[in-house]
Amino acid sequence: MAECGSRAHLIITLTPEGTTTNIVRRRMELRCGLVEGHDGPHRDAEHGEEWTAGPGRPPMLLRHEDEEPGS
Numbered sequence: 001m002a003e004c005g006s007r008a009h010l011i012i013t014l015t016p017e018g019t020t021t022n023i024v025r026r027r028m029e030l031r032c033g034l035v036e037g038h039d040g041p042h043r044d045a046e047h048g049e050e051w052t053a054g055p056g057r058p059p060m061l062l063r064h065e066d067e068e069p070g071s
């Protein structure tokens, strides 16, 4: 069976301690691995992300991560 293959961009941001500025930490490309024509949101199992998308350009997803405390 063919895969959906829908794509999206995931941007992970964080706010460095002591600032109020969001910076981009990582950019990833997501690819839906579900069966072509599936119901519901697209899903990239590898990255654990879901998204919905219409026709046209791949959507941009934003995810915020707090900076991990140094240990």
Ligand SMILES: [Zn+2]
Pocket: 004, 005, 006, 032, 033, 034, 038, 041, 042, 043
């Ligand atoms: Zn899909």
